[in-house]
Amino acid sequence: MTHHQSDQEPDVAIVGGGLMGACVAWGLARQGLRVCVLDEGDVALRASRANFALIWVQGKGIGFPAYAAWTKASAEAWPRLAAELRSETGINVGLDQPGGFTLCLSDRELQANVDMMARLHNQPGTVTYPYEILDHAQTKARMPATGPDVSGSIYCPLDGHVNSLRLFRALHAALKAHSVDYRADHAVTAIEPRAGGFALTGAWGEMRAAKVVLAAGLGNARLAPMVGLEAPMKPSRGQIIVTEKAAPFLRYPVVTVRQTDEGGVMIGDSEEADGSSLRVDHSISSVMADRAIRMFPLLGDLNVVRTWTAFRVMTPDGSPVYEQSETCPGAFVAMAHSGVTLAPQHAFSLADYIATGTIPKEVAVFSTRRFRVPASV
Amino acid sequence: MFRRLSDRASGEITFTFDGRPITASAGDSVAAALLAAGVRACRTTPVSGAPRGPYCMMGVCFECLVRIDGMDNRQGCLVTVQEGMRVESQRGSRTLTPEPAQ
Amino acid sequence: MTKGRVSTERGIADLADEYDVIVVGAGPAGLSAATTLAGTNARTLLVDENRTPGGQIYRAITLAQPVDRQRLGEDYWRGRSIAEDFLRSEAEYAPATTAWSIQPLQGDAGQTIGHEVGLSSNGVARLIQARQVVLATGALERPFPIPGWTLPGVMTAGAAQIALKTSGLVPSGKVVIAGTGPLLYLLAAQLIEAGATVSAVLDTTPRENWLRAFRHARGFLVSPYLAKGLKLLQTVQRRTRVIRWVSALAAEGEGGLKEVVWGAGGREHRMAADLLLLHQGVVPNVNFSNSAGCAHEWDEAQLTFRPQVDEWSASSVAGLALAGDGTGIGGAEAAAIQGRIAGLGCASRLGLVAPAERDRLAVPLRTSLARAMRGRRFLDELYRPAKAFRVPQDPDTIVCRCEEISAGQIRASVSAGAGGPNQMKVFLRCGMGPCQGRLCGLTVTELIADERSKHPSEIGYYRLRFPIKPLRLHELAALPQTETAKVAVLADLADTHHPADLNERKPQ
Numbered sequence: 001m002t003h004h005q006s007d008q009e010p011d012v013a014i015v016g017g018g019l020m021g022a023c024v025a026w027g028l029a030r031q032g033l034r035v036c037v038l039d040e041g042d043v044a045l046r047a048s049r050a051n052f053a054l055i056w057v058q059g060k061g062i063g064f065p066a067y068a069a070w071t072k073a074s075a076e077a078w079p080r081l082a083a084e085l086r087s088e089t090g091i092n093v094g095l096d097q098p099g100g101f102t103l104c105l106s107d108r109e110l111q112a113n114v115d116m117m118a119r120l121h122n123q124p125g126t127v128t129y130p131y132e133i134l135d136h137a138q139t140k141a142r143m144p145a146t147g148p149d150v151s152g153s154i155y156c157p158l159d160g161h162v163n164s165l166r167l168f169r170a171l172h173a174a175l176k177a178h179s180v181d182y183r184a185d186h187a188v189t190a191i192e193p194r195a196g197g198f199a200l201t202g203a204w205g206e207m208r209a210a211k212v213v214l215a216a217g218l219g220n221a222r223l224a225p226m227v228g229l230e231a232p233m234k235p236s237r238g239q240i241i242v243t244e245k246a247a248p249f250l251r252y253p254v255v256t257v258r259q260t261d262e263g264g265v266m267i268g269d270s271e272e273a274d275g276s277s278l279r280v281d282h283s284i285s286s287v288m289a290d291r292a293i294r295m296f297p298l299l300g301d302l303n304v305v306r307t308w309t310a311f312r313v314m315t316p317d318g319s320p321v322y323e324q325s326e327t328c329p330g331a332f333v334a335m336a337h338s339g340v341t342l343a344p345q346h347a348f349s350l351a352d353y354i355a356t357g358t359i360p361k362e363v364a365v366f367s368t369r370r371f372r373v374p375a376s377v
Numbered sequence: 378m379f380r381r382l383s384d385r386a387s388g389e390i391t392f393t394f395d396g397r398p399i400t401a402s403a404g405d406s407v408a409a410a411l412l413a414a415g416v417r418a419c420r421t422t423p424v425s426g427a428p429r430g431p432y433c434m435m436g437v438c439f440e441c442l443v444r445i446d447g448m449d450n451r452q453g454c455l456v457t458v459q460e461g462m463r464v465e466s467q468r469g470s471r472t473l474t475p476e477p478a479q
Numbered sequence: 480m481t482k483g484r485v486s487t488e489r490g491i492a493d494l495a496d497e498y499d500v501i502v503v504g505a506g507p508a509g510l511s512a513a514t515t516l517a518g519t520n521a522r523t524l525l526v527d528e529n530r531t532p533g534g535q536i537y538r539a540i541t542l543a544q545p546v547d548r549q550r551l552g553e554d555y556w557r558g559r560s561i562a563e564d565f566l567r568s569e570a571e572y573a574p575a576t577t578a579w580s581i582q583p584l585q586g587d588a589g590q591t592i593g594h595e596v597g598l599s600s601n602g603v604a605r606l607i608q609a610r611q612v613v614l615a616t617g618a619l620e621r622p623f624p625i626p627g628w629t630l631p632g633v634m635t636a637g638a639a640q641i642a643l644k645t646s647g648l649v650p651s652g653k654v655v656i657a658g659t660g661p662l663l664y665l666l667a668a669q670l671i672e673a674g675a676t677v678s679a680v681l682d683t684t685p686r687e688n689w690l691r692a693f694r695h696a697r698g699f700l701v702s703p704y705l706a707k708g709l710k711l712l713q714t715v716q717r718r719t720r721v722i723r724w725v726s727a728l729a730a731e732g733e734g735g736l737k738e739v740v741w742g743a744g745g746r747e748h749r750m751a752a753d754l755l756l757l758h759q760g761v762v763p764n765v766n767f768s769n770s771a772g773c774a775h776e777w778d779e780a781q782l783t784f785r786p787q788v789d790e791w792s793a794s795s796v797a798g799l800a801l802a803g804d805g806t807g808i809g810g811a812e813a814a815a816i817q818g819r820i821a822g823l824g825c826a827s828r829l830g831l832v833a834p835a836e837r838d839r840l841a842v843p844l845r846t847s848l849a850r851a852m853r854g855r856r857f858l859d860e861l862y863r864p865a866k867a868f869r870v871p872q873d874p875d876t877i878v879c880r881c882e883e884i885s886a887g888q889i890r891a892s893v894s895a896g897a898g899g900p901n902q903m904k905v906f907l908r909c910g911m912g913p914c915q916g917r918l919c920g921l922t923v924t925e926l927i928a929d930e931r932s933k934h935p936s937e938i939g940y941y942r943l944r945f946p947i948k949p950l951r952l953h954e955l956a957a958l959p960q961t962e963t964a965k966v967a968v969l970a971d972l973a974d975t976h977h978p979a980d981l982n983e984r985k986p987q
């Protein structure tokens with residue numbers, strides 16, 4: 001369970017062992033730092049094992065051009081992440097970036113998406129990237145399983161997906177290879193700045209570290225104020241349907257339907273402003289299933305083996321938050337709704353900033369100050 | 378590997394398994410009819426391609442999957458065999474055949 | 480709607496939208512609960528996946544012929560009156576119908592006012608409401624992960640019993656039965672009685688169990704199990720070779736079973752075989768109660784998780800009762816009594832039976848239940864499967880049959896950070912196949928516990944999700960769709976969504 005327990009004080013203590021905590025921990029350990037990850041146990045709110053596994057660029061960054069650029073760069077860095085994880089752990093995370101589609105089931109839906117992409121690309125100072133607007137016939141030519149109800153689609157060649165469970169496992173295997181001290185069943189209940197570092201406590205005892213990174217997902221909300229930070233979040237619940245395995249039928253990921261490299265089809269994901277219960281709403285499943293079948297009629301006879309809901313780690317504007325505490329330097333908070341897409345940024349860039357102790361200006365725009373100052377766009 | 382008690386044979390039903398005609402007894406599940414016909418393996422797995430056959434006969438193990446009348450991955454132990462049914466081995470994952478062009 | 484039967488042409492489309500009670504499972508527990516409830520005038524629906532009532536022990540009882548009485552024994556025959564009582568009752572019955580979901584319905588004050596049960600039959604799904612629900616989903620044979628247990632030709636002994644009860648099939652050729660548990664000899668005797676030639680029974684009951692069981696012998700000696708057990712043992716011993724103290728077991732063959740290999744007395748033995756029937760007891764089928772969110776606890780005597788129930792068989796979830804072997808193994812007689820007690824509890828919560836009346840009616844039931852449970856502790860101790868057969872030592876032994884995950888992979892993943900069954904799913908996909916953990920859940924828990932030197936109760940079990948049995952995507956797509964759901968999926972484009980006519984919808 002515990003990779004490596006040492007009595008020595010770690011250089012960095014990371015609270016949370018989801019994708020964010022694991023990426024940052026790996027990045028720091030690769031620089032030779034002693035890292036300890038404190039995580040909850042087997043049953044926890046953990047978006048990292050409940051997500052849709054897209055590496056998605058199209059549509060990201062409306063009203064926040066820096067996020068569009070950050071996302072695009074992340075998608076471009078994904079092959080490096082996949083290759084390094086493979087060489088360190090032997091695990092193939094199933095990275096596939098053939099480009100992705102947004103399928104629309106009415107002309108109005110298509111128009112709304114076309115308008116959105118235009119607005120995104122017309123923002124001053126934004127990165128641009130190629131995308132195509134396809135009608136029904138063009139869509140069907142690329143995805144023969146497309147059904148007659150599909151009005152058209154948007155295709156962006158930067159999009160892709162991974163096997164998110166294998167990503168999770170590969171990161172943990174890489175942590176082990178770098179002797180990161182991973183501790184499950186170590187929920188942190190309090191953090192206190194002490195003697196130039198931090199003391200973290202929980203039912204398990206106490207630990208000191210020079211630096212602390214809050215990567216506790218939804219748990220950040222409670223922990224951040226203890227070290228002079230904020231973790232504003234809005235409730236967001238998403239629901240996913242998974243089917244039995246099928247022979248490959250879908251070459252490309254669609255934003256709401258994808259076939260995993262193991263054959264299962266995932267259908268998602270809804271969004272509700274609800275943070276209270278993880279109850280699956282069959283009515284939502286019904287709408288999602290209905291749309292998926294209209295997109296690809298051959299899905300209708302597939303057996304559904306699981307449905308679930310999960311809470312997203314959603315900031316008020318949907319963009320990530322990275323910030324170092326002003327009052328307690330050495331304490332960082334990191335959270336993102338698109339933790340799969342942004343995994344390379346977290347493992348490579350963010351880990352660097354934390355190691356050096358400074359977040360560069362172009363990334364400092366992701367601080368929570370943006371929620372206090374009116375946006376300048 | 379199984380034989381049928383003479384006092385339990387009821388109305389004969391003929392179906393095919395991988396094209397081979399098989400006689401079953403009315404009321405048999407597809408899995409039981411296959412066992413009675415000496416079929417041990419009815420599918421290969423999607424993961425490794427290993428052969429498998431019915432294990433629990435009560436609907437919980439999903440080892441008895443077969444293709445029935447063109448529909449993949451049906452639980453043979455829960456489906457009653459019907460006259461003329463076309464049963465085939467399930468080879469790996471189910472296949473999805475695109476709808477015929479409209 | 481005729482009583483006791485759902486018209487077969489329309490199937491589940493004929494069911495009402497609401498009942499007072501839905502009972503899931505037509506074994507002795509569910510049949511008794513439904514009959515009891517119908518007797519209190521509760522509007523009752525009983526659903527079961529099988530085409531005829533009876534559950535495991537009384538499977539196909541309504542089709543049984545007089546010859547089956549001799550073959551399968553008096554305990555089987557007794558199921559006829561239980562099934563007939565039910566069929567005569569006012570309860571509705573939906574055979575060949577699978578329950579795949581259950582969720583509480585909330586009243587205005589947030590209190591639970593009932594449940595919505597997801598049903599599926601013949602390719603059509605529905606959500607049906609009930610003020611009270613009884614889950615009587617019974618037991619499963621305990622996983623028996625030995626090398627080669629996935630080979631064609633290896634089945635459970637229960638599976639052979641089902642083939643016998645439903646189709647009159649008898650194992651033939653070279654047949655080996657292996658394992659332990661009170662049912663092992665019953666199954667062997669039934670098969671032999673029906674004419675099977677059994678090459679050998681390999682008894683894996685560990686020698687030391689006799690000592691442990693001895694402490695609980697008093698209850699056993701006055702229970703009917705003693706006489707019945709001795710008779711079965713005699714039948715089996717007279718007609719086949721019984722090999723005791725088997726401490727290792729494997730199935731071998733390429734593409735199918737060829738040989739059974741076992742260890743006994745420090746030596747390895749082999750025997751050619753066409754059919755190996757495995758059995759090491761039964762454990763509660765917790766998939767439904769787990770996914771419904773009922774509290775469970777580890778039962779150290781039966782080495783399994785089981786849902787917690789109160790004296791009226793009510794679970795920790797309001798409005799949801801659990802009865803029969805799904806709450807812990809007590810056997811058919813206890814299951815039937817528990818079903819009646821659960822029925823009384825529900826009827827009283829529905830206001831159909833006054834509490835005093837309920838208590839009065841329950842008195843004789845509780846006495847009979849205590850009697851039926853006598854000797855159980857002895858059986859649990861005696862037939863406690865050896866660790867070697869629950870926690871595979873050979874790293875290559877497959878644990879998760881669906882995703883083909885071995886014991887060695889699971890052990891290795893523990894040290895890689897997967898300290899519990901749910902993290903293990905993420906690491907290895909074990910338990911994520913179509914059987915939804917039914918054939919690996921306990922093994923995974925015990926393997927992790929072993930690897931971490933912890934107790935299974937500290938490790939826990941898979942968290943299971945709906946649907947607890949697969950249903951087709953088009954069935955899901957044809958369920959009612961609320962405006963809220965459309966908004967959740969399409970936000971401000973919600974009004975563009977019009978449900979497709981995927982199934983014949985229920986006429987409103």
Ligand SMILES: Cc1cc2nc3c(=O)[nH]c(=O)nc-3n(C[C@H](O)[C@H](O)[C@H](O)COP(=O)(O)OP(=O)(O)OC[C@H]3O[C@@H](n4cnc5c(N)ncnc54)[C@H](O)[C@@H]3O)c2cc1C
Pocket residue numbers: 015016017018019020021022038039040041044045046047048049050051052053054055056186187188189215216217218219220223238239240268269310311312313334335336337338339340341342
């Ligand atoms: C339905 C859904 C679909 C999604 N789809 C995609 C997608 O397609 N593409 C994409 O890029 N992203 C997607 N995401 C988002 C992605 O999953 C998340 O951004 C990412 O997993 C967040 O990782 P995390 O580590 O920040 O949070 P989490 O995975 O939630 O991890 C937080 C960890 O912190 C631990 N923790 C919490 N409190 C404490 C404490 N006090 N002490 C110790 N440990 C603590 C928790 O146990 C947990 O392990 C999706 C999310 C959801 C819910």
Ligand SMILES: Cc1cc2nc3c(=O)[nH]c(=O)nc-3n(C[C@H](O)[C@H](O)[C@H](O)COP(=O)(O)OP(=O)(O)OC[C@H]3O[C@@H](n4cnc5c(N)ncnc54)[C@H](O)[C@@H]3O)c2cc1C
Pocket residue numbers: 435503504505506507508509526527528529533534535536537554576577578579615616617618619620637638640662665761767802803804805810811814947948
């Ligand atoms: C394979 C097997 C064979 C057994 N044979 C014997 C025997 O011969 N003698 C003996 O004394 N004991 C036997 N037992 C032990 C058995 O558990 C009890 O004797 C008794 O049958 C328990 O009664 P019950 O009502 O609790 O459950 P069961 O009799 O198991 O009935 C449960 C019923 O619920 C149904 N069900 C389960 N889930 C769903 C769902 N989601 N939707 C719809 N229906 C569902 C099942 O199909 C089943 O019909 C056997 C157990 C097993 C597993």
Ligand code: FES
Pocket residue numbers: 408430431432433434435436437438439440441442452453454455
């Ligand atoms: S044999 Fe187990 S599900 Fe059919």
